[in-house]
Amino acid sequence: MGSTPGTTPPPGRGQLTRAVILRAGIAFIDDNGARDLTMRRLGGRLGVEAMALYHYFGGKEELLDGIVDQVIDDLGSDPQVLMKGASSWQDYLQRLAHGVRRMALEHPEVFPLIATRPNSAPWVRPPLRSVRWLENFLSSLKEWGFDDAAAAAAYRSYTSFLLGQLLLEVSAQGVSIGPTDPNDPDDPRATAQPGDDIDPTEFPTVVRMRAELARDLGLPEFERALEALLDRLAATLPQADG
Known part of the structure; x- marks a missing residue:
């Protein structure tokens, strides 16, 4: 299957370098967040098997250090x-x-x-x-x-x-800058709006000044x-x- 017109095809195993992988990892996190990053998913983005990435990085933790x-x-x-x-x-x-x-x-x-x-x-x-x-x-x-x-x-x-x-x-x-993923459907914060749990009778000034x-x-x-x-x-x- 060819690449979509106007897009750059993934590099493939023969064109992999640490720099290529790191740039792809940064782009993946920009698009999806760090919690969704796995070696398999990043390999898929690059058009290679996950094992190909282990020639350059010992695992996800080392990859994240490299991205930083x-x-x-x-x-x-x-x-x-x-x-x-x-x-x-x-x-x-x-x-x-x-x-x-x-x-x-x-x-x-x-x-x-x-x-x-x-x-x-x-x-x-x-x-x-x-x-x-x-x-x-x-x-x-x-x-x-x-x-x-x-x-x-x-x-x-x-x-x-x-x-x-x-x-x-x-x-x-x-x-998210904390340990809980706000996109987790089991997290009550996924559907609640910020400030929904503030009692306006107890904190009227805060509620009035929310905007x-x-x-x-x-x-x-x-x-x-x-x-x-x-x-x-x-x-x-x-x-x-x-």
């Missing part, structure tokens, strides 16, 4: 995140923050994996969870005058800010929180003499 690493590495190809030419450390952190946000919104089903997969070391924090990005972050801030303690504190605060803000944003898109609370203010709130974080970090910098 690939999405993080792709951040370095975002033209607006290029670090050379940054006018200040604030400019650097703003560019990087918006790049991570674009990554999260482009791959909202992958982002919870970035947030929750075990890190390569306990001091490498999501969502900047690669040693390469940690080195880039710390060395860049050092060049802008941060000492070791201030740079480490900035990394902790910055990653906590990004993780919290962006998990909220992808969750607002309906992405206002549900407004999509993702980017403005992200910008305000980022500016507040940068102001706090500026206050931690060593003061120049004189």
Whole structure:
């Protein structure tokens, strides 16, 4: 059977590489979510048997780790995140923050994996969870005058800010960031609407303000929180003499 006109046929066993599999895995999760990913289903998407994938990955867990690493590495190809030419450390952190946000919104089903997969070391924090990005972050801030303690504190605060803000944003898109699949028909949340269980006699203000609370203010709130974080970090910098 030939491929549908206008589509790219699956690569087949002879054209498989780690990169091809990872790209297919990212696309599968984007379309279906991480819970539906299996080696068999991904093999079917690629036009091969599942066993062909085991030549490249030991199993689903290793594949998921590779997918997370690939999405993080792709951040370095975002033209607006290029670090050379940054006018200040604030400019650097703003560019990087918006790049991570674009990554999260482009791959909202992958982002919870970035947030929750075990890190390569306990001091490498999501969502900047690669040693390469940690080195880039710390060395860049050092060049802008941060000492070791201030740079480490900035990394902790910055990653906590990004993780919290962006998990909220992808969750607002309906992405599951918890252990229960919201598409499971046995899950009562699959049919209930958010807020259905709130008693208006007990919480009248919350019920009255539901529409206002549900407004999509993702980017403005992200910008305000980022500016507040940068102001706090500026206050931690060593003061120049004189």
